Amino acid sequence: MPGQKFGPAWFPGAIAVGLAVCGAALVLTGARQRGPWCALPDWVRRPRPRAGVAAVLAGLVFYILLADRLGFHVTGVLLLAFWMRVLGASWRVTIPVALIATLAMHFAFYKGLRVPLPWGLLEQWAF
Amino acid sequence: MSGTVLAQAFALVFDPYVLWVILASAAYGLFVGAVPGLTATMATALLVPVTFFMPPVPAIASIVTATAMAIFAGDIPSCLLRMPGTPASAAYTDEAYAMTKKGQGEMALGAGLVFSVMGGLFGTAVLIAAAPALAEVALKFSSFEYFWLVLLGLLSAVFLAIGNPLKGVVSLLLGLLVSAVGLDNPAGFPRFTFGNAELAGGFTLIPIMIGMFAVSEILRNVASLDRPWQMAQATIGNVFQGMWGLTKRYPAQILRGSVLGTAIGALPGAGADIAAWMSYAMSKRFSKEPEKFGTGHVEGIVEAGASNNSALAGAWIPALVFGIPGDSITAIVIGVLYIKGLNPGPTVFMEKAPEMYAIFLIFILANLLMLPLGVAAIKGAKQLLRAPREVLMPVILLFCVVGSFAINNSIFGVILMLAFGIVAYAMEENGFPVAPAILGMVLGAMLEEHFISSMIKSDGRILAFFERPIAGGLGALTLAVVAIPLLRRFFRSAA
Numbered sequence: 001m002p003g004q005k006f007g008p009a010w011f012p013g014a015i016a017v018g019l020a021v022c023g024a025a026l027v028l029t030g031a032r033q034r035g036p037w038c039a040l041p042d043w044v045r046r047p048r049p050r051a052g053v054a055a056v057l058a059g060l061v062f063y064i065l066l067a068d069r070l071g072f073h074v075t076g077v078l079l080l081a082f083w084m085r086v087l088g089a090s091w092r093v094t095i096p097v098a099l100i101a102t103l104a105m106h107f108a109f110y111k112g113l114r115v116p117l118p119w120g121l122l123e124q125w126a127f
Numbered sequence: 128m129s130g131t132v133l134a135q136a137f138a139l140v141f142d143p144y145v146l147w148v149i150l151a152s153a154a155y156g157l158f159v160g161a162v163p164g165l166t167a168t169m170a171t172a173l174l175v176p177v178t179f180f181m182p183p184v185p186a187i188a189s190i191v192t193a194t195a196m197a198i199f200a201g202d203i204p205s206c207l208l209r210m211p212g213t214p215a216s217a218a219y220t221d222e223a224y225a226m227t228k229k230g231q232g233e234m235a236l237g238a239g240l241v242f243s244v245m246g247g248l249f250g251t252a253v254l255i256a257a258a259p260a261l262a263e264v265a266l267k268f269s270s271f272e273y274f275w276l277v278l279l280g281l282l283s284a285v286f287l288a289i290g291n292p293l294k295g296v297v298s299l300l301l302g303l304l305v306s307a308v309g310l311d312n313p314a315g316f317p318r319f320t321f322g323n324a325e326l327a328g329g330f331t332l333i334p335i336m337i338g339m340f341a342v343s344e345i346l347r348n349v350a351s352l353d354r355p356w357q358m359a360q361a362t363i364g365n366v367f368q369g370m371w372g373l374t375k376r377y378p379a380q381i382l383r384g385s386v387l388g389t390a391i392g393a394l395p396g397a398g399a400d401i402a403a404w405m406s407y408a409m410s411k412r413f414s415k416e417p418e419k420f421g422t423g424h425v426e427g428i429v430e431a432g433a434s435n436n437s438a439l440a441g442a443w444i445p446a447l448v449f450g451i452p453g454d455s456i457t458a459i460v461i462g463v464l465y466i467k468g469l470n471p472g473p474t475v476f477m478e479k480a481p482e483m484y485a486i487f488l489i490f491i492l493a494n495l496l497m498l499p500l501g502v503a504a505i506k507g508a509k510q511l512l513r514a515p516r517e518v519l520m521p522v523i524l525l526f527c528v529v530g531s532f533a534i535n536n537s538i539f540g541v542i543l544m545l546a547f548g549i550v551a552y553a554m555e556e557n558g559f560p561v562a563p564a565i566l567g568m569v570l571g572a573m574l575e576e577h578f579i580s581s582m583i584k585s586d587g588r589i590l591a592f593f594e595r596p597i598a599g600g601l602g603a604l605t606l607a608v609v610a611i612p613l614l615r616r617f618f619r620s621a622a
Contacts, residue, residue, distance in 0.1 A: 006582045008316035011575040012307045015300050022297045029293075041556060043350040052349035056524065060342075060545045063528055064538055076525055083521035087352060093518060101522045105529050113180045115533040 048088070055086040071120025072110075076102035136484035139184045140492065148185040149192045149489065153496055156193030157504040160200030161511045162519070163210040163356070164348040167197035167399070168455045172340045173523070175333050175463060176530035183467035184485050190463065191486065192493040194456050195247055198399050198435050199501055202239030202428075203508050206232055208356050215399035215435040218407040218427075225423030227359045237366035238373060238428045240501040242381060245374075246433030247494035249385035250392065250440030255487045257393075258476070261448045265473035270584065271592055273449070274577040275601035277570050280451045281563070282608050284396020288560035292612070298559045302567020303574070305330055311572060313579040325539045332568060334531035334540035335547045336459050339561055341527050342548025345520050347555075352516060358509070366505055373429060380410055380430040388434030392441025396566050398454025399435035406434035440490055447471050447483070451570060455562050458569045 043049035059079045067075045080098035089097075109115040119126045139145070152174070159170040170193050178186035201212030202223065209224035211217040216239075226235040268276075285295035308319045309329025320326040374381065384406045391402040410430035411420045420427055442453025443460075450471035452458035464471050469479055476483050504511065531540040551561050585591030593599040 006579050006587075008312050008314040008318055010579070011312070011571075012304065012318060015304050015307065018300045019297065019304075022293055022300065025293055026297070041350070046353055048353045049350040052352055053346055056346060056349055057545075057549070059524075060528070060541070064541050064545065067538065067541075072529075080521050080525055083524065084518055087349065087517035087520060089515065089517045093515075097518055097522070101525065105526065108177075109529050109533055113177070113533065115529070116536055117529070117532070 156196030160197030250437030280395030306571025392438030
């Protein structure tokens with residue numbers, strides 16, 4: 001910005017210099033250690049953890065993309081059921097927990113704390 | 128403190144609603160602390176969306192109580208499963224488990240409980256004495272002193288973190304970079320917003336913290352779900368037996384642990400977990416029987432158990448007086464304080480004196496409440512630890528989603544939560560500590576603002592940062608903190 005010696009670019013600029021220096025130093029130490037360029041964590045080779053992590057990430061993306069259209073309640077029940085099944089809970093546990101937990105969050109946040117959770121598909125039955 | 132202020136504080140705390148909140152948060156804290164993989168910081172991050180809608184005193188009360196209980200409860204699975212319930216118990220998990228194997232589970236759990244309470248009360252006493260006194264001094268501070276204080280805090284976070292300090296610096300810089308986003312800088316100029324209205328206001332920290340402390344933890348849990356938990360001991364007898372004997376036998380250890388814990392807590396960036404590691408190491412070094420450490424010897428548990436709980440209260444000293452968080456928990460708390468109109472700073476002790484003394488009272492109350500509730504938690508440990516993770520993790524995850532959404536009623540919060548959850552997971556897996564990043568995010572705006580206004584005042588002279596006596600002292604200390612480890616490394620490699 002003209003007329004200002006210490007404008008808005010100063011602070012990000014200083015951070016960038018710091019990151020560049022540290023990055024170079026890390027690359028140098030890494031190069032000296034001669035390890036592999038890239039290593040995957042060991043759970044990637046075990047099927048249950050791999051499915052679990054994938055389900056968590058996919059479920060959250062699903063919520064971000066579709067919660068407004070489907071509504072919190074539908075998405076919540078679906079996601080809880082999906083996550084619990086993938087992580088290994090039985091249907092007998094999954095169905096009641098998914099319904100009760102979603103309802104509990106509805107009452108705590110929508111009713112209690114007045115958070116406007118989207119209704120989506122269930123708009124006409126909103127309560 | 129005048130009598131009326133204290134009376135007002137009592138009225139604020141001993142209100143049925145506040146007491147109910149304290150009790151509920153205590154139960155919540157004990158549960159979160161006792162389940163391995165759920166941390167005290169995570170408990171705080173998940174509480175924030177709920178406290179958002181409470182008056183100031185119950186909001187703070189819930190966090191104080193839940194964290195105190197969680198740090199103690201972390202000892203329970205250490206003894207029974209050889210898994211720390213929170214990172215603050217990790218330092219002596221092997222020791223506690225070895226005691227259980229020798230049939231001394233009661234003593235290990237009892238020591239965890241009793242000396243947690245003592246350490247917590249000690250830290251609270253220091254908080255009550257030091258915070259208002261420090262505030263008197265801090266009233267005279269100008270932007271020069273604040274700049275150095277913030278910088279000192281950020282650097283101590285880097286150097287106290289376990290592991291490679293270079294990675295700590297990278298973590299800190301990334302946090303500062305996050306804080307630079309948006310319009311909220313001294314020039315009021317939009318930075319890194321890419322024309323996006325959500326970004327113009329800067330990143331909202333609460334969804335980020337939920338991501339970094341809760342979602343990353345869930346990912347870690349899910350990645351180890353195929354490793355079942357195994358309980359070492361099913362029934363637990365009287366945990367108070369022999370505690371008086373231990374108190375008489377190890378008074379110096381209890382005091383040393385409490386003092387070191389409070390100090391580490393008060394230093395920015397390091398909290399209960401690092402305090403416990405340092406106290407355990409200290410206990411071993413000064414012990415008359417260091418050879419017994421690691422074989423199920425109670426001495427280190429006494430010292431480190433007192434230390435981690437005293438660190439909790441210590442962390443509130445810089446948080447309340449300067450707005451500089453002493454650990455990751457208070458990094459979250461500072462956001463809550465601002466939302467509740469209890470803006471941290473030296474003047475808060477004059478303008479909001481009843482609320483401040485109410486916080487002190489809650490600290491005392493929470494620590495005393497730990498005795499009966501802690502016994503109950505130990506007795507119910509079997510049921511607590513049977514909580515099925517495949518059900519718990521999904522429910523917590525959905526709660527994180529709703530909580531992140533609730534802060535701004537925007538799906539952007541959920542996006543932030545997911546993105547920073549993945550980043551924090553990747554960082555920790557690769558040895559980058561998360562605490563410096565959090566501190567950078569919380570303190571970045573303050574650092575820049577005090578630097579720019581100091582530079583404008585002094586017309587760009589760097590030396591002005593050393594001209595006021597306290598600023599000069601703090602500046603010299605900051606430079607020493609950076610220079611000494613570097614020099615030591617240089618001489619070591621030269622020799």
